[in-house]
Amino acid sequence: xxxxxxxxxxxxxxxxxxxxxxxxxxxxxxxxxxxxxxxxxxxxxxxxxxxxxxxxxxxxxxxxxxxxxxxxxxxxxxxxxxxxxxxxxxxxxxxxxxxxxxxxxxxxxxxxxxxxxxxxxxxxxxxxxxxxxxxxxxxxxxxxxxxxxxxxxxxxx
Numbered sequence: 314x315x316x317x318x319x320x321x322x323x324x325x326x327x328x329x330x331x332x333x334x335x336x337x338x339x340x341x342x343x344x345x346x347x348x349x350x351x352x353x354x355x356x357x358x359x360x361x362x363x364x365x366x367x368x369x370x371x372x373x374x375x376x377x378x379x380x381x382x383x384x385x386x387x388x389x390x391x392x393x394x395x396x397x398x399x400x401x402x403x404x405x406x407x408x409x410x411x412x413x414x415x416x417x418x419x420x421x422x423x424x425x426x427x428x429x430x431x432x433x434x435x436x437x438x439x440x441x442x443x444x445x446x447x448x449x450x451x452x453x454x455x456x457x458x459x460x461x462x463x464x465x466x467x468x469x470x
Contacts, residue, residue: 320349320357330366337366345369345383361394368395368403375411 327334340346341356346365348356365386372382385403389395395403 320359321362323348323356323358326358326362326366330363330370332366332370340366340369343379343383345379345386364394365389368400372403372407375407376414377407377410381410 321329323334323337327337330337337346337356337358341348346358346362346369348358348362351357368386369382372385373379385406388402389399
């Protein structure tokens with residue numbers, strides 16, 4: 314029985330990982346994965362890249378930006394497959410971000426039919442109210458004053 318090759322070509326890696334070849338090139342350009350070149354100048358990837366791609370795909374599904382994924386992967390040794398301990402460390406950080414995002418999305422979902430779109434922006438209890446433009450330093454677009462938003466939901470139920 315022949316042993317599997319130590320390195321994978323770009324097409325084989327794309328097929329095994331369930332991603333497009335163009336995605337592999339993109340990830341490599343962003344520094345998320347790395348390849349070596351064969352004597353014929355073809356990309357070759359270590360088998361450990363399969364696990365890195367799995368981590369990338371899970372992190373993207375969670376909604377993490379590529380910059381955060383790259384930062385997390387930079388903490389992993391590049392020459393080996395991420396271990397269970399590596400995954401626990403990465404996922405613990407991501408879990409906190411995900412829980413915060415769930416909290417915010419739940420608040421937004423719960424107010425969709427009551428406040429967003431009403432257009433008033435003048436009610437004292439409105440969580441979208443931005444008295445004296447207090448949230449201007451947070452950039453353009455709508456921002457929620459979280460304590461007002463939380464109080465709005467608990468006091469108006």
